[in-house]
Amino acid sequence: MSVPLLSVNNLTMRFGGLTAVDSVSFDVHRDHITAVIGPNGAGKTTAFNCITGFYKPTDGQIVLTHADDSVFKLEEMEDFRISQTAKVARTFQNIRLFGGMTVLENLMIAQHNRLMRASLYTLAGIFNTPSYQRAQKIAKEKAEFWMDRVGITDRADDPAAALPYGAQRKLEIARAMCTDPVLLCLDEPAAGLNPRESEELNTLLRSIRDTNKVGILLIEHDMSVVMEISDHIIVLDYGRKISDGTATEVRNDPAVIKAYLGVVED
Amino acid sequence: MHYFLQQLINGITLGSIYGLIAIGYTMVYGIIGMINFAHGDVFMVGSFVSLITIIIFGITGTSNVFLGIGVLVLVAAISMVIAGIYGWTIERLAYRPLRGSFRLAPLITAIGVSIFLQNFVQATQGARVKPLQAIISGGFTLLSSDDFVVRITYMQILIVVLTFLLMAGFTYLISKTSLGRAQRACEQDMKMAMLLGIDVNTTISTTFVIGAALAAVAGLMYLLYYGVIDFYIGFSAGIKAFTAAVLGGVGSLPGAMLGGLVIGLIEVFFAAYFSSEYKDVAAFSMLIVVLIFMPQGLLGRPEIEKV
Amino acid sequence: MSQNDQSISKVLPILKRSVVATFIAFFLFLPTLGIKTAASGGVDGLFLQYRWPLLAIGCGLVFFGRIAYELMSSNKEGKQQKQAAPSALARALGSSKVAKAVAPLLLVFGLIFPFLPSSDRYILDLGILIITYVMLGWGLQIVVGLAGLLDLGYVAFYAVGAYSYALLSIHFGFGFWMCLPLAGLLAATWGVVLGFPVLRLRGDYLAIVTLAFGEIIRVVLLNWRSFTGGSNGLSSIPRPSFFGLPFNQEPGGFAATFGLEYSSLQRIIFLYFLILALAIFTYFVTGRLRRLPIGRAWEALREDEIACRSLGINTVNTKLSAFAIGAMFGGFAGSFFAAKQAFVSPESFNFMESATILAIVVLGGMSSQLGVVFSAIAMVGGVELLRQLQFLKVIFGADFDPSQLRLLLFGLAMVLMMLWRPRGLVSTRTPTVFLKDKKTVSAAMISQGRG
Structure with missing residues (x-):
């Protein structure tokens, strides 16, 4: 092997x-x-x-x-x-989500490092350059992909803390997967x-x-x-x-x- | 050497005062996890109550040590009661309604109470400094050389002895009585303590009252030691005492005392050997250094981050 | 049971509680209102003044206040429910649609404000003061509101900005627009330098350390006389000019160039627009930052730091960036302050300032920019009204200064407002990105963070 x-x-x-x-x-x-x-x-x-x-x-x-x-x-x-x-991505025994942020936001934060680079560590992001917009769009698509995959797309704009327990577990896995x-x-x-x-x-x-x-x-x-x-x-x-x-x-x-x-x- | 010894005595005296205030911080932080920002101002109020009571008794400059001590014990008792009422009221009105609420809320009200108390005392007592003649004069000459005399005054002995008596008493209270057990139970898990029939509200109130009473004693000592107070003394003494509490390890009573001594010594020695203008900078820098390198303090338990 | 008995059984407990409250108040007021230590002028120093009427007034106020409170709270049915539901104002401000409509209105008002007939010098100065605090509030909001880092020493960065401008313009003759970015940069650098060692600390510790930093900077400013002028401060700081045109009566001045009659108000109006422009800049930048990855990371940090680390976010750098950017806006505002006053001294940068700015942010709501505007108006403007309370001299005697009472009431207001709305005027948060529709997140969901 x-x-x-x-x-x-x-x-x-x-x-x-x-x-x-x-x-x-x-x-x-x-x-x-x-x-x-x-x-x-x-x-x-x-x-x-x-x-x-x-x-x-x-x-x-x-x-x-x-x-x-x-x-x-x-x-x-x-x-x-x-x-x-x-x-290496992980989840936690007692779920650790960003409860006050929406499901989509949770998944976007998981792609933080890529988005930070795309926003040139905020410099390009401030001016909303086309390359940053593209990166943002790709990140959103990835988030949508994983929401679909675990089946929580209909809750995309709800705060994570409002989700039922099972969905929170799924979201945590989706979030971990968004870090590639x-x-x-x-x-x-x-x-x-x-x-x-x-x-x-x-x-x-x-x-x-x-x-x-x-x-x-x-x-x-x-x-x-x-x-x-x-x-x-x-x-x-x-x-x-x-x-x-x-x-x-x-x-x-x-x-x-x-x-x-x-x-x-x- | 003589100079050093004299500063050591002064540092221990000042440190005892800080230590007494620090106990209030450490107990409150231990039990409800908040920095009681107004604690320094309760100390200030205690100091003013002492001043008023001393003037009422009309005893200054006596060299009869026993009469002096007798009166001072009475003054201390009155200040402790009134400061205790202040402590109780502050907790009841400004902190209890916010228990379990937004985390920053009680800290903000604490700052509000602190500002209120300072300005309340300023408005009612005036902004000028209040001088007081020494109540007990005299002392021992320990060492003397040609140009320098090392003295320890009766006042300093009284401060240090009283501090250690109170310390011992309260350590006993916390470790051996049912109040102490209730306090420690609340520290560990407030909900569980409540379920087990501990009156959490009373326990917390008592903690505030005890802390305030000790701060009042510290206020009396500060008045006697410096002979002058104003409405603003609570602010920097409060920060230094908090530093002492952190240095000693939050939640630990002997730690608070030890931390107080260290801060007092640092302040006095820095002022004596470097610069008295920057002595507060030295004490505050100490806080930062301690928190960075030793966040659990001298006698505190290390914290393991729960993942 | 007769109606009489019923009302007695209701009234008696209320009376009893009021008497107890008054009894307690008596002891609280005795050494403050009741007995005053006054200087006799002699060597021995002090004697006591007894003010029994004042003590009686104080106790009476508590007695009747308590009765009024009891009556009010017994009339309030379903008190719990009422607390849970945000007030109409807060709901309106929290909704992004209303916010979108209110913001331009405020802007228009801000633009025409100096030309309103009621705007005299005093009102304009007050306007400048309020806008300065709004700007500071937005800067601190990044640190406290978004990143959840409790900073009690924010005024230090304000001071760095002010002294930077003062020193650079006095020693090197730099103009305002040159100094502004430098002051911001210096403040941000200080933010990083001070923040780096302490940002690992947990919340309350961070608060007290930043408080200590603020005090250290003030003590240094006070004692480093050769550099900062000590307690005398730095005076004769060059005033900013209108693109090189000074505001004076000289032929080359602003008024002469534009063919206007000279008025000292012109400079004030100019300063007003200057701070308004800076505030608008701050509004857009901080608003934009919040919707960028960095801003989302700040909020994530507030929600759960450990989860952030598990997602590969460098939490130390993220906190530092919040600290530095918040500090930068403090530096900008400080720079403006020095330019406006043409004088800086350590007295302007005490803990009260930090507390005021923090109170504005917390009362405004942790993540609402509009909330900060309203709370700054309430805090600064409302407290300013108290300066007018001359009638209090009747109660406290002729040597009484009502501005003392201003701070007293400020402290009281801080407590009452937190009791009333612990999460601020606007406690909801608007998501930074959405799939279908933007729903605001209610306060109960939002975590306060540890830091």
């Missing part, structure tokens, strides 16, 4: 005396949906925050390789650069969704993987989502990786069964 999209090596994160993530290693492949699962407090979100730069890991390497072989050492990069140059990522990190995307919405999410994620060629890394509690769409599952418990493989492999791994035993999963 080719070089993995993301390669996490001995990732360790300590908060004071607490080791939340303890030398975890795994790979994420370009054409895969990779899921990180584990009981509460297993260190999933912490690992996620290290990958997306919101925490600086205590130890370990996180290497991202683009299709053109350019390599990014994420553990050394500032959070916003990880999205800007390494092209190579890796999309989703923190519990199915949390709070009803079964129909979960199903729609599965379809959306599959199509993002297949048509946009974006690698997906997700944390999820909803096993129906995880088992159905994941090509590759990593199981964490108490900050350590206890299993790694396909859905079937993981399901039959005694270590996983032990970790989940007594934990009622639904």
Whole structure:
């Protein structure tokens, strides 16, 4: 197999005396949906925050390789650069939208860096030059494309905070996709969704993987989502990786069964 | 060396005053997360109440330390009560209606209250500075050389001792009593505290009253130490005390005290060795430096950003 | 139950609460209204003046005020609902259609204002003052309203602009139009220099640090005598001329050149149009900035900084740009101030100024340009009216200066207005871009940000 999209090596994160993530290693492949699962407090979100730069890991390497072989050492990069140059997008466990701004505005902000360049860092924008107008139009079209794709076009001009919960989750994914990522990190995307919405999410994620060629890394509690769409599952418990493989492999791994035993999963 | 020692004594005295004001900032910030901008002006009001009470008792320049202390305790008590009422009223009228509202709103009302109090006192008491003769005179000579005498006055001893007594008392109050527990519960999670039957409004009011009462004591000390006050003293003393609160770590009472001492020492030493005109610049620059390099303060807990 | 009993059961609690309020007020007023420390002129300094009538008046006002308040609030049915619904004025101002209609009207009024028969020198000066504050308000609105960064030291940039103009014109003989951009640039540079280390701080800390910066700049201006003239300030700053024509009685002056009779009012009118032009420029630039990517990023920053970072936005640079551009407009306004006064001193740049500008922005509404105009008129114009309150001398004695009361009432107004409308006159926001139709976003949705 080719070089993995993301390669996490001995990732360790300590908060004071607490080791939340303890030398975890795994790979994420370009054409895969990779899921990180584990009981509460297993260190999933912490690992996620290290990958997306919101925490600086205590130890370990996180290497991202683009299709053109350019390599990014994420553990050394500032959070916003990880999205800007390494092209890793993320969503949040408790949705973080710009609530007072409309759906369309949310999607335009995701294209900030491109639009800033097009507006010559505001100089050309002030005078509304034709090249800026073109860039603005293209950005709007991209926003419309993703609104269509996740099915919230009719709410384009409503403030994000007014959207129902499921639509907010979709908007957050659309917003992340508007940054043109190579890796999309989703923190519990199915949390709070009803079964129909979960199903729609599965379809959306599959199509993002297949048509946009974006690698997906997700944390999820909803096993129906995880088992159905994941090509590759990593199981964490108490900050350590206890299993790694396909859905079937993981399901039959005694270590996983032990970790989940007594934990009622639904 | 002698000069240095004298400045050290002066710095600790001034720092005690800042520390007492800082406690009010730190407690209020801890419990409702707002900068009580008017706190410095409550300190100023406390100072004026002390001045009036001292004149009513008509005791100045006594060298009888015990009589002096006795009267001062009475003066302090009266100032604490009146400043406490000020603190309570401000919270009730200007802050409570805005609790849970737009984040900037209480800060703006706080600034409004501050402007109001300053000008209210200016209008009613006049704009001129108010001088007061020393109430307790005398002191010890610690060291003396040919050209310089290091003295610690009874006044300075009183200020420092009283400050540490109050500090100890209130630290006990916060850590051991049910009021302290209620306060800490509100700090952690106000909604949950309310659900558990804690009277959040009373707890917050009490916090304001305590902070204001301590500021009034600081106001009395400031009056005694400098011997002169005006309606504007609350502004810069307020900022410095806030600096002290941040320096010590917001929410920490010993931190506020420690921060107060550091700010007092910086101010006094800067004035003594560099320039008294720029002493405020030194104190304010300290605030900026601390916030940049040590935002959790000396004794505060580090904050982990929740993502 | 008879009607009498019913009304008693209603009245009694009201009376009880009013008595309690009066009791509290008694203690609040005792050391302020009731007892005054007055200088005796002797060595010993002070004696006490007892003013029982004044104390009684104060307590009486509280007693009846409280009763009036109780009666009013008990008459108000569905109080909650009323608070939630914005007032008609606010709704109208918030709607972009009305705003589009009101703005040109205001502009026309602004243009003909100096030629109205009622416009004497005093009124024109007041107009200039209000427009200056409107301009400052729009500048600060970028920082506080859009980017959500609470800046309590905005007056520092105003001061930088004013001193830049003063020093450049005195030492190098630069003209107004030369100084204006330089002053703006210098203020913006200061914005970056001061902003860079502190913009990572969370909201309230930023507020207090900017306040400290403002004070530092004032103290430096006050004490760096060789450079700034200290508390005496800088005087004899060259006044701006009309494209090289000075406003004087000389043959080469403005009046002579245009064949007009010389009047000192001409210079004032010129200054009026100068600040009006600057304000219009500010209006268009800040309005445009808001609809550009940079402006959207500012608002996004206010809404959720962490989400911004996850989208690849450099939050430090974005905050710095807000700080610098806000500072630049402060610098422009300062430059105009120095040109108008022909004199600058540190006294003009104290914390009160920062508080006033901030109050204008917050009362105006965080993202409404029109709101700022109305709140500047209310704040500056309304407070100016209080200067006329000479009758108060009857109450407070002949040596009483009503302008003291001006600030007192200003503080009170700040509190009352925030209690009345915590989110300002115009609390809604207009989207910067839309697909089908532009709907305003109601206040409840808009986040206040942390910074």
